[in-house]
Amino acid sequence: MAGYYVRLAxxxxxxxxGLTALMVLAIxxxxxxxxxxxxxxxxxxxxxxxxxxxRLYAVTFxxxxxxxxxxxxxxxxxxxxxxxxxxxxxxxxxxxxxxIPERKAxxxxxxxxxxxxxxxxxxxxxxxxxxxxxxxxxxxxxxxxGGPWNDAADRGPEPVIVLSxxxxxxxxxxxNSVGRTVRFNxxxxxxxxxxxxxxxxxxxxxxxxxxxxxxxxxxxxxLWGEAMELLNAGNTNCWKPEPIEGFKQFLGSECVWxxxxxxxxxxxxxxxxxxxxxxxxxxxxxxxxxxxxxxxxLTPPSQWLVDNQVVGSDNRxxxxxxxxxxxxxxxxxxxxxxxxxLNGAAITGVRRALGASRRHIFLQLLTEVGVxxxxxxxxxxxxxxxxxxxxxxxxxxPLRAGGYQALAHVDATSVVSALILAVIAAxxxxxxxxxxxxxxxxxxxxxxQ
Amino acid sequence: MLRMQNISKIYxxxxxxxxxxxxxxxxxxxxxxxxxxxxxxxxxxxxxxVAGLLEAFEKGAxxxxxxxxxxxxxxxxxxxxxEKLGFIFQSFNLIPDLDIYDNVDVPLRYRxxxxxxxxxxxxxxxxxxxxxxxxxxxPSQLSGGQQQRAAIARAIAGDPKFLLADEPTGNLDSLxxxxxxxxxxxxxxxxxxxxxxxxDPELARRAHRNVHIxxxxxxxxxxxxxxxxxxxxDQTATA
Numbered sequence: 001m002a003g004y005y006v007r008l009a010x011x012x013x014x015x016x017x018g019l020t021a022l023m024v025l026a027i028x029x030x031x032x033x034x035x036x037x038x039x040x041x042x043x044x045x046x047x048x049x050x051x052x053x054x055r056l057y058a059v060t061f062x063x064x065x066x067x068x069x070x071x072x073x074x075x076x077x078x079x080x081x082x083x084x085x086x087x088x089x090x091x092x093x094x095x096x097x098x099x100i101p102e103r104k105a106x107x108x109x110x111x112x113x114x115x116x117x118x119x120x121x122x123x124x125x126x127x128x129x130x131x132x133x134x135x136x137x138x139x140x141x142x143x144x145x146g147g148p149w150n151d152a153a154d155r156g157p158e159p160v161i162v163l164s165x166x167x168x169x170x171x172x173x174x175x176n177s178v179g180r181t182v183r184f185n186x187x188x189x190x191x192x193x194x195x196x197x198x199x200x201x202x203x204x205x206x207x208x209x210x211x212x213x214x215x216x217x218x219x220x221x222x223l224w225g226e227a228m229e230l231l232n233a234g235n236t237n238c239w240k241p242e243p244i245e246g247f248k249q250f251l252g253s254e255c256v257w258x259x260x261x262x263x264x265x266x267x268x269x270x271x272x273x274x275x276x277x278x279x280x281x282x283x284x285x286x287x288x289x290x291x292x293x294x295x296x297x298l299t300p301p302s303q304w305l306v307d308n309q310v311v312g313s314d315n316r317x318x319x320x321x322x323x324x325x326x327x328x329x330x331x332x333x334x335x336x337x338x339x340x341x342l343n344g345a346a347i348t349g350v351r352r353a354l355g356a357s358r359r360h361i362f363l364q365l366l367t368e369v370g371v372x373x374x375x376x377x378x379x380x381x382x383x384x385x386x387x388x389x390x391x392x393x394x395x396x397x398p399l400r401a402g403g404y405q406a407l408a409h410v411d412a413t414s415v416v417s418a419l420i421l422a423v424i425a426a427x428x429x430x431x432x433x434x435x436x437x438x439x440x441x442x443x444x445x446x447x448x449q
Numbered sequence: 450m451l452r453m454q455n456i457s458k459i460y461x462x463x464x465x466x467x468x469x470x471x472x473x474x475x476x477x478x479x480x481x482x483x484x485x486x487x488x489x490x491x492x493x494x495x496x497x498x499v500a501g502l503l504e505a506f507e508k509g510a511x512x513x514x515x516x517x518x519x520x521x522x523x524x525x526x527x528x529x530x531x532e533k534l535g536f537i538f539q540s541f542n543l544i545p546d547l548d549i550y551d552n553v554d555v556p557l558r559y560r561x562x563x564x565x566x567x568x569x570x571x572x573x574x575x576x577x578x579x580x581x582x583x584x585x586x587x588p589s590q591l592s593g594g595q596q597q598r599a600a601i602a603r604a605i606a607g608d609p610k611f612l613l614a615d616e617p618t619g620n621l622d623s624l625x626x627x628x629x630x631x632x633x634x635x636x637x638x639x640x641x642x643x644x645x646x647x648x649d650p651e652l653a654r655r656a657h658r659n660v661h662i663x664x665x666x667x668x669x670x671x672x673x674x675x676x677x678x679x680x681x682x683d684q685t686a687t688a
Contacts, residue, residue, distance in 0.1 A: 001558070001561075012546070014546070015546060349542075350544060350555075351555060352503070352530075353501065353530065353542075354530070354531065354536065354555050355560070356527060357524045357527035357528070357559075358523050358524075358527075360527070441503075441504065443498040443503040446503070446542060
């Protein structure tokens, strides 16, 4: 009977094309708004490192102003219990020396320009990450060519560099560039690896420039920052009135601008690492550097996203509003369906007289609603893709890929979400009208046809 | 057979109660052709709706083909309507979106029959009413008489035991009305019990038996003389 019902549904649409189009549009609009907000929400709320939540930890501790909590200066008193999200240069180096973590990565984003060493091509202003070799394994960075550098390169530091696929495309036309050199600022670096297409959203390992910030264009060993006196291109926050006249003084200042992540395989390692940080903090306090109470943390990715307010209340409110809008669309659809079904009540009466039970009528009308929903889902996906494209046009840096651009496509999850939403929406909108029409006394409509 | 005993049917609104049938009792034997007459509002259509299991009733008992159908679920009533009853309406009630073939197919669809069996029954029914060549026509492409014949084909396609006709010639001119009545007689002769509500004295006279309803009750008054079944059969045979 399902095929028969679908055929009847299509015939019914031909009978009332305007009304049908209105219903499809109502469901489609509601679904489109939900798809756009859910895609945004998922991109910002999803924890891409969920499977490492019991291993990876961001290291923070409170070396901030004794007079005021870090977040109070940003007018975020609800976060006042948290230490600053970044570390000072000397703290990151001191804590990095611990041999407790299985892996560890310190990092920051220096100001940088990449160019071909033969002078051809235009310089590429880039987001280069100064980090240590474990970064790639800790955050599961896939490699297209080559791989990460080694310990010696970290210690050297040796002039080695890992390019992103996009940088490799721009500088070398996508060829395997491992072994070739590239000019980073005023120095030549040897390419040891090219990262495959990789976009972590939200960018858990560094949320300082926003959860949907662009991926790295390249990575170099951390110590090059100091060797080449590379200023930080990310956030730098200072509280202490201290003279900073040169790069060396900046490195020794109380300004926070570096990050440290550690990989701890079990509870025991975690406890030992926590003790290591606490002891370091106590030593510093004894030396008269810290005044604030001990507030040292090892924060897993999921909590890190919460602490950094990656999913803000605005975002949740937006999802709520989107679903409220869908509800309004559905209520309208219920009205339209009732009008449409009542318009065909005489035919329903004839079918009842000829042997259709209430169940038959209910299923027939629900199939009709299902076909409307399927059409609504398609329209919703189309409008949703348009909405995401609009978001990209509004927010993306037109010269760069990644970031919001990654939101500009409707992926499999969005399609499945839209279909599930459409089915639920159709059931919600169609149940009552289909049930109501099935209960109409057929005799009263037979005379009226 | 069809047996109604002391059936009461009341329509209620906030303000009034209308007793459409009062202690209504009637027996119709298998193979009969019964005409039901009466003034407007007397309860003829209500009787037909109750007989056709389209409406429930408050009191009394109703046995259809040896089955007590007084208190059945909607599913059971629908199944009986589909298998044992055929309906013909004054305004034909063909479904305008479906061609004649698909209109006749409607009751068979609810029987879960195989497509080949349905096809056999549809073509056979359309041949009986003389519309085999117009099965792909839409209802709007047919005359009133042809539409009513299509409706009759739909009613008999499922091979029902009872055919319930509500003013089947009410919207037809006299020539077409006679053709439709001839068809009903032919179907009756094939063994189907026909119960026909009508205002038309000529139609009523051609039935085996004439039942008159006044104020929701059977009346002893016989305004039209019916022909005996045998005579009616003879006349049809010589026609």
